[in-house]
Amino acid sequence: MADKPSRALVIYGDGLASAVLPSHNNLHSFASRAACGFLSVRASPPSETEDERICRDLAQLLDAYDFYLSDKRGEAEAAVFQTLSERFMGLRAAMITSCPSVQSLGRKLGFHILHDSELVIDDGFNYKMLEQVPDSLDIASKFLHLLGFSGNDVLEKYDFDLVFLHIKTCEKFREKKEMLVSNMDVNMLNGFVGKILEKSHSGSAIGSRLHFSIILSYGYVSEDDKLCSLLSRPSTETNSDLCLLCPCQSYTMKGGHKLDNIRHHHPMLIGQLQEGLTRRDTATTFFFEDFKKNGASHAILSDRFLHEVAFRLWKAPKYGA
Incomplete structure (x- = not known):
């Protein structure tokens, strides 16, 4: 257990999981140092x-799944829902995203929405090599500064406990003279991760206080596509009477009740890193099969992710074992 609360940087790459290649060395370096596993999602x-x-x-x-459904049906006013600050002991959270609908959802949940114009990379630099961007235009430093990390110093006064970067790759991500941070492709993300790892290296003051999560999802998946399965046995082997004796997996449960619409394939891939706190496993690449074979944790329901992060920030009690 840490002697001081952490501060969290979360990168969520919507639909980027299948775009990761063996050449994305920084993502794989992160996985080799992190605790890796899965977050299950509903079909x-x-x-x-x-x-x-x-x-x-x-x-x-x-x-916020139930809240989202209520809001979508126009029933949000009747739904009892607390903001992030109310739920997690005054948690101060910022979100960066270029999707208007995500911005709207984030505001309703209590995120402070930051605009890409505050975090741009000049058009004169190579986007695919973010590690070569000079410090004056170093986006990684700007993100860390929001969390109170300046150089190798940990500041007592800072803006946010949690910074959440939502990345959704769009074909029209480039404007005339700038690239939107929240529309990175996987090559840019790989460079960005390299800068964060460089600044939070083992032994640094930042490394022991930064809780760094990378989540990559598969985006839209056809229900006919059963690859990347969380199940250990093919479906043809799960119809025997003995299977009725097997308990439900925890990633299919919420509040003691089984969820019937959990997708058992193509979960979100998650790696979490904080020097001296997260358990390093034997995964060495940011790939599904490596996570399944060598990850420290199998799968949890995606709804539990925010609670796990809030615990590291001393904003929520420990959940589970």
Whole structure:
């Protein structure tokens, strides 16, 4: 247990999991130092738009799924829902995203929405090599400064306990003279992660106080696509009477009740790193099969993620074992 509360940086790459290549060395370096596992999500309902899917997946990650459904049906006023600050002991959280619908959801949940114009990279630099960006334009430093990390110093006065970067790759992500941070592709993300790792290296003051999470999802997945399965046995082997004796997996449960719409394939991939606190496992790459074989944790319901982070920030009691 840490002797001081952590501060959290969360990067959520919507739909980027399948774009990771062996050449993305910084993502794999992160995985080799992190505790790796999965976050289960609910299956997509019929006739769901891409924008609805983006918000629904994010709502699960922020434990606001029921609120999102109520808000979508126009019943939000009747729903009892507390903001992040109310739920987690005054938690100060910021979100960076270019999606208007996500911005709207974030505000309702209590996030302070930061605009990309505050975090831009000049068009004159190579976006795919963010590690070469000079300090004056170093986006990683700007993110860390929001959390009270300046150089190698940990400041007592800072703006946010949690900074959440929502990345959704868009074809029209580039404007005339700038690149929106929240529309990185996986190459840019790889460079950005490299800068964060460089500044929070082992033995640094930042490394022991920064709780760094990277979450990559598969985005839209057809229900006919059963690859990347969390199940240890093929479905053809799970119909025997003996299977009725097997308990429900925890990633399918919430509040003691089994959820019937959990998708058992294509979960979100998650790695979490904080020097001296997170348990390093034997995974060495940011790939599904490596996480499944060598990750420290199998899968938890995505709704539990925010609670786990809040615990590291001393904003919530410990959940589970």
